[in-house]
Amino acid sequence: MNRRDSLKALGVGSLSATLLLNGCKTDKKKAGNDAAAPHVEEQGRQPFEIERDKELLSEKFFTDHEMASIIALSDIIIPKDERSGSASDAGVPAFIEFIVKDIPDHQTPMRGGLKWLDMQCLNRFGHSFPECTHDQQIEMVTLIAYPKKATPDMKQGVSFFNRMRDLTATGFFTSKMGVEDIGYVGNKPNRWEGVPADVLKQYGFDSVS
Amino acid sequence: MSDYQIKKNPTVYDAIIVGSGAGGGMAGYVLANAGLKVLMLEAGPYWDPKTDSQQLKNPWESPRRGGGTTRPFGDFDGSYGGWDLEGEPYTKKDKTEFDWYRSRMLGGRTNHWGRISLRMGPLDFKSHQIDGLTEDWPITYDEVKPYYDKVDRMIGVYGSVENIENEPDGIFLPPPKPRLHELFIRKGAQKAGVTVIPGRGSVLTEALPGNKDRGQCFFCGQCGRACKVYADFSASSCLVIPAIKTGNLKVIPNAMVRTVITGDDGLAKGVSYVSKEDGQEYQVNAKTVILGASACESARILLNSASAQHPGGLANSSGVVGKYLHDSTGASLSGFIPELMDRKRYNEDGVGSVHIYSPWWLDNKKLDFPRGYHIEYGGGMRMPGYGFMNGIEKRNGLVPGKDGKMKEPGGFGASLKDDYRRFYGTTVGMAGRGTAIAREDNYCEIDPSVVDKFGIPVLRFHYKWTDAEIKQAKHMQETFQSIMHEMGAILTSKLDGPETNYGLEAPGRIIHEVGTVRMGDDPKKSALNKWCQAHDCKNLFVVDAAPFVQQGDKNATWTILALSMRTSEYILRERKKLNV
Numbered sequence: 001m002n003r004r005d006s007l008k009a010l011g012v013g014s015l016s017a018t019l020l021l022n023g024c025k026t027d028k029k030k031a032g033n034d035a036a037a038p039h040v041e042e043q044g045r046q047p048f049e050i051e052r053d054k055e056l057l058s059e060k061f062f063t064d065h066e067m068a069s070i071i072a073l074s075d076i077i078i079p080k081d082e083r084s085g086s087a088s089d090a091g092v093p094a095f096i097e098f099i100v101k102d103i104p105d106h107q108t109p110m111r112g113g114l115k116w117l118d119m120q121c122l123n124r125f126g127h128s129f130p131e132c133t134h135d136q137q138i139e140m141v142t143l144i145a146y147p148k149k150a151t152p153d154m155k156q157g158v159s160f161f162n163r164m165r166d167l168t169a170t171g172f173f174t175s176k177m178g179v180e181d182i183g184y185v186g187n188k189p190n191r192w193e194g195v196p197a198d199v200l201k202q203y204g205f206d207s208v209s
Numbered sequence: 210m211s212d213y214q215i216k217k218n219p220t221v222y223d224a225i226i227v228g229s230g231a232g233g234g235m236a237g238y239v240l241a242n243a244g245l246k247v248l249m250l251e252a253g254p255y256w257d258p259k260t261d262s263q264q265l266k267n268p269w270e271s272p273r274r275g276g277g278t279t280r281p282f283g284d285f286d287g288s289y290g291g292w293d294l295e296g297e298p299y300t301k302k303d304k305t306e307f308d309w310y311r312s313r314m315l316g317g318r319t320n321h322w323g324r325i326s327l328r329m330g331p332l333d334f335k336s337h338q339i340d341g342l343t344e345d346w347p348i349t350y351d352e353v354k355p356y357y358d359k360v361d362r363m364i365g366v367y368g369s370v371e372n373i374e375n376e377p378d379g380i381f382l383p384p385p386k387p388r389l390h391e392l393f394i395r396k397g398a399q400k401a402g403v404t405v406i407p408g409r410g411s412v413l414t415e416a417l418p419g420n421k422d423r424g425q426c427f428f429c430g431q432c433g434r435a436c437k438v439y440a441d442f443s444a445s446s447c448l449v450i451p452a453i454k455t456g457n458l459k460v461i462p463n464a465m466v467r468t469v470i471t472g473d474d475g476l477a478k479g480v481s482y483v484s485k486e487d488g489q490e491y492q493v494n495a496k497t498v499i500l501g502a503s504a505c506e507s508a509r510i511l512l513n514s515a516s517a518q519h520p521g522g523l524a525n526s527s528g529v530v531g532k533y534l535h536d537s538t539g540a541s542l543s544g545f546i547p548e549l550m551d552r553k554r555y556n557e558d559g560v561g562s563v564h565i566y567s568p569w570w571l572d573n574k575k576l577d578f579p580r581g582y583h584i585e586y587g588g589g590m591r592m593p594g595y596g597f598m599n600g601i602e603k604r605n606g607l608v609p610g611k612d613g614k615m616k617e618p619g620g621f622g623a624s625l626k627d628d629y630r631r632f633y634g635t636t637v638g639m640a641g642r643g644t645a646i647a648r649e650d651n652y653c654e655i656d657p658s659v660v661d662k663f664g665i666p667v668l669r670f671h672y673k674w675t676d677a678e679i680k681q682a683k684h685m686q687e688t689f690q691s692i693m694h695e696m697g698a699i700l701t702s703k704l705d706g707p708e709t710n711y712g713l714e715a716p717g718r719i720i721h722e723v724g725t726v727r728m729g730d731d732p733k734k735s736a737l738n739k740w741c742q743a744h745d746c747k748n749l750f751v752v753d754a755a756p757f758v759q760q761g762d763k764n765a766t767w768t769i770l771a772l773s774m775r776t777s778e779y780i781l782r783e784r785k786k787l788n789v
Contacts, residue, residue, distance in 0.1 A: 194386030
């Protein structure tokens with residue numbers, strides 16, 4: 001079977017790759033909000049996986065207060081800029097809500113870290129983290145966002161923030177918005193012919209294959 | 210194609226095959242195409258990559274973004290299984306380690322494997338002469354070569370002719386060209402004195418001559434999910450499903466084999482299995498029984514099939530069944546290439562197997578450990594998934610920012626967001642896969658007191674690495690560091706030292722376990738003859754990786770396929786002579 005027949009077998013026919021990818025999707029929610037209500041895929045998945053996803057999606061782990069902190073923190077970590085929207089625009093808080101249920105090892109560090117953050121803010125500013133002003137939130141986050149510079153009494157906050165940064169980055173850059181932002185342009189039928197000539201030249205590999 | 214529902218049947222099949230992976234799949238393919246009536250039992254569900262693969266899904270289509278909670282290699286990986294299966298435990302003895310990976314599905318672990326398709330070389334079959342540490346196979350490379358050739362033509366493998374003595378060339382489709390980071394690796398490796406050649410993988414980079422059922426690769430890099438157009442090798446798509454189409458192979462899925470039944474004459478009569486669908490026990494009969502359940506599972510079935518005629522377990526008068534278990538050694542290192550920061554974006558998914566590869570390149574006479582390893586490389590602009598650029602605070606303080614000034618590591622906000630973009634596609638990883646010595650004292654046996662949820666006694670493992678494997682891992686780490694240095698990369702993974710055996714993975718983690726029902730000319734020292742036929746039971750064969758006497762640093766699959774084809778053709782010849 002040649003490549004064109006391969007694509008026909010995939011159900012692509014003469015459609016473009018973009019259409020193929022759209023056609024593969026079973027839900028057509030607007031970009032960025034895909035994480036808000038994940039669809040539970042059933043084809044090619046084991047019954048226990050499907051059940052588990054449905055169960056996790058029906059449960060709620062974070063309180064509204066905790067979720068307010070997660071939204072604020074994720075948008076501080078990945079704000080909107082000229083290229084793309086913010087973490088919450090991309091559905092990061094809903095992803096974090098899901099993933100701590102999926103990977104329970106995140107639960108205590110996240111819950112405890114958010115509480116630690118509230119206590120720090122109450123002592124400093126007289127308000128819990130989500131009730132602080134944006135400037136106060138930035139002031140607090142600055143104390144825990146730089147592991148090498150952070151003072152010893154901030155180390156627990158550093159650990160929490162490292163985790164929060166990682167989860168935010170995963171949530172953002174695995175969303176449709178984030179994939180477009182990072183510039184991953186694969187996951188579509190094509191033909192790999194090697195590194196483009198201009199790139200080979202840029203790195204001095206134009207004399208080799 | 211779909212005649213695989215369970216029926217209790219008095220039929221005596223020509224052959225029963227246990228397992229539908231590389232070994233079982235090939236036996237089913239050869240025998241069904243030769244007109245034998247074959248019954249195949251698979252412990253997992255029916256699974257067809259065409260309909261069941263998660264290929265071309267985007268990360269946001271998984272609520273865990275491709276994370277590995279229910280599948281060790283991620284939500285999209287083509288494996289129903291892992292190192293831990295609910296209700297199917299195994300145990301370990303004397304605080305030793307062995308992790309046993311099982312895929313319960315049609316095609317088994319071939320649905321998700323790396324498709325790195327290597328022949329064992331002449332020295333791998335006859336390795337005793339090297340240092341006396343290992344035993345020779347009863348067969349030579351030249352005896353297996355015709356089958357490797359047939360497997361290459363039948364299934365397809367890309368690669369390049371290199372004329373390296375112990376890395377025999379095959380009949381190759383064109384290999385994919387290297388990606389950008391792989392050019393950096395190749396350059397660095399050359400400076401470090403490490404050979405780099407194009408990869409060898411069972412992916413159809415061009416149409417497979419004479420085959421109309423399999424598609425051609427469209428370069429999504431997702432072989433690990435299994436290919437919907439059958440452009441890579443899975444036993445499901447390339448062997449079992451085509452064999453079903455002959456009308457001669459019937460597959461019963463969700464059939465967990467308990468024992469091989471033998472008669473008063475000591476010959477195999479059939480097998481007993483439990484159906485996972487109705488919990489009932491079934492017995493099916495055949496003139497020949499072929500085990501391809503995986504090295505450890507086949508050993509388990511044999512040991513659980515003890516009878517008056519076979520008191521120590523079937524095919525085990527030698528006592529070797531379960532012994533000489535060995536998995537490849539493995540260690541890895543990762544880093545990033547600062548020169549690749551802010552790189553131009555384009556699609557470099559390529560194939561899902563390796564584009565470049567380092568075969569073993571050194572002379573052990575000058576080294577402090579026996580045998581060698583090969584190196585597999587990763588990196589580049591991959592599809593983002595769970596864990597995307599985790600730990601950026603360990604990276605973004607190591608190189609100057611766009612303004613040329615060093616940054617405080619960590620951070621948040623617009624500048625951090627830009628760091629993710631800058632670092633994307635800069636990572637590189639290297640993983641060594643080496644020869645572990647087959648040792649009698651590394652084994653699996655039946656745990657005398659534990660059963661699984663089907664009431665089948667489980668395996669208990671005893672496996673220890675020795676200095677030979679640990680020193681090999683140390684050498685891997687030194688080599689990786691030297692390549693990284695020569696290519697201008699900065700290391701990001703922590704450097705493993707003696708306290709962690711230099712990053713040597715626990716046995717079983719590389720999923721190349723072999724050797725548990727080994728072949729040999731001497732029935733006192735081996736369970737099978739050189740045709741993978743039991744010395745003690747002439748109508749019983751083993752076609753997975755269990756018959757391996759000693760693996761080289763090569764992944765086992767291509768050799769499993771070649772040996773299974775060889776055994777299947779032997780069965781056909783013996784049937785004509787009315788011997789089986």
